[in-house]
Amino acid sequence: MKKTLIASAIAAATFSGSALAMESASELAAKMDSMPEVYGNIQYAIAHDNVEGGSSELSHFDNGSTLGVKHDHEIAPGVTGFFKLELEGLNADDKDAEGDNAGLNELDEAYIGVRGDSFGQLWVGSDDSTYESAVQKIANFYEVASLSQGSNFTTGEGDLVQYKTPSFGGLTLGAAVEINGDGDAHNDPGEKAYPYQLAAVYSADGLTLAAAMDSNDGPGGQNNENTYGVRAAFSADALTVSGEFQTRKDVSDVFGVQGVYSMGPNQFALSYEVTQYDDNYAGSDAATLAGNDVDTITVQALHNLSDHMYVYFEGYLGGGDDGVYGVANESERSVASVGGVYYF
Numbered sequence: 001m002k003k004t005l006i007a008s009a010i011a012a013a014t015f016s017g018s019a020l021a022m023e024s025a026s027e028l029a030a031k032m033d034s035m036p037e038v039y040g041n042i043q044y045a046i047a048h049d050n051v052e053g054g055s056s057e058l059s060h061f062d063n064g065s066t067l068g069v070k071h072d073h074e075i076a077p078g079v080t081g082f083f084k085l086e087l088e089g090l091n092a093d094d095k096d097a098e099g100d101n102a103g104l105n106e107l108d109e110a111y112i113g114v115r116g117d118s119f120g121q122l123w124v125g126s127d128d129s130t131y132e133s134a135v136q137k138i139a140n141f142y143e144v145a146s147l148s149q150g151s152n153f154t155t156g157e158g159d160l161v162q163y164k165t166p167s168f169g170g171l172t173l174g175a176a177v178e179i180n181g182d183g184d185a186h187n188d189p190g191e192k193a194y195p196y197q198l199a200a201v202y203s204a205d206g207l208t209l210a211a212a213m214d215s216n217d218g219p220g221g222q223n224n225e226n227t228y229g230v231r232a233a234f235s236a237d238a239l240t241v242s243g244e245f246q247t248r249k250d251v252s253d254v255f256g257v258q259g260v261y262s263m264g265p266n267q268f269a270l271s272y273e274v275t276q277y278d279d280n281y282a283g284s285d286a287a288t289l290a291g292n293d294v295d296t297i298t299v300q301a302l303h304n305l306s307d308h309m310y311v312y313f314e315g316y317l318g319g320g321d322d323g324v325y326g327v328a329n330e331s332e333r334s335v336a337s338v339g340g341v342y343y344f
Contacts, residue, residue: 036071045339052332065090130176134199134212135229146335147316149273153214153227155195170204206235225249265304294320
């Protein structure tokens with residue numbers, strides 16, 4: 001009789017302990033799910049930069065190491081709130097960096113927003129702009145991007161209010177406005193401007209078509225002529241080919257084509273970019289570039305060592321009209337770089 005009572009008591013205690021442990025585990029899992037996600041990377045690169053008839057230099061540098069935190073939560077059924085904060089400027093290559101060159105002293109991204117299946121996404125803060133996300137892919141693809149042609153729009157990545165619609169059969173519309181008030185530190189007293197961007201992106205069956213514009217109305221711009229850009233890309237199995245075109249009156253036309261091939265843990269890319277500067281170009285380097293062409297051929301070979309680490313080689317060969325790299329009667333610049341990235 002006593003043995004039966006003791007056994008029953010042990011069984012009851014064991015069941016109670018298991019139930020308590022399960023409840024505690026569930027509470028712990030819920031708390032873990034509610035915690036922000038911390039992520040980051042360290043990026044190192046070594047590059048040799050040579051201008052024909054001019055300078056030649058070798059450099060080892062931090063190529064954009066970052067540390068970030070992000071989080072989202074359900075506000076109501078079908079509505080999610082989110083935030084992201086990402087810092088860079090670590091200078092991981094130099095422990096003796098001091099002052100402005102030390103620590104995570106640069107803001108890369110910081111925003112809050114809401115999104116839902118029925119109304120799309122609205123967010124405020126610093127992030128890649130609507131135009132950039134829609135059109136400018138080739139220059140942003142490469143790790144070092146020393147000679148990539150970039151773009152000719154001037155609206156920045158800060159002080160942005162952005163909106164993106166849900167997908168309508170593959171079509172997504174986007175808009176952004178940069179709020180430069182007359183009280184902002186980077187504006188002249190009494191000056192204010194509200195440059196805006198519009199974009200449309202269609203994706204279906206490996207095909208992506210995008211068109212976007214930037215009003216370029218912000219302070220410090222070369223002019224307030226609009227920038228217009230289009231992009232087309234097609235992916236078939238391991239191969240992706242794409243082309244871009246951007247134009248802005250009295251500034252430049254920018255062209256780019258690229259092919260990317262993936263093979264297991266390896267990735268290979270080849271691109272050609274050219275910028276044709278207008279005769280009326282009035283940028284800070286107008287004496288060198290106005291009326292001239294600049295072009296770049298870029299190759300990349302990248303190998304993923306694991307799910308958290310990769311290494312790469314990138315080579316850039318720049319050409320164009322004589323003098324575009326600052327040396328009279330010369331028009332060639334080359335960059336060779338190797339690097340490694342660890343991310344989590």
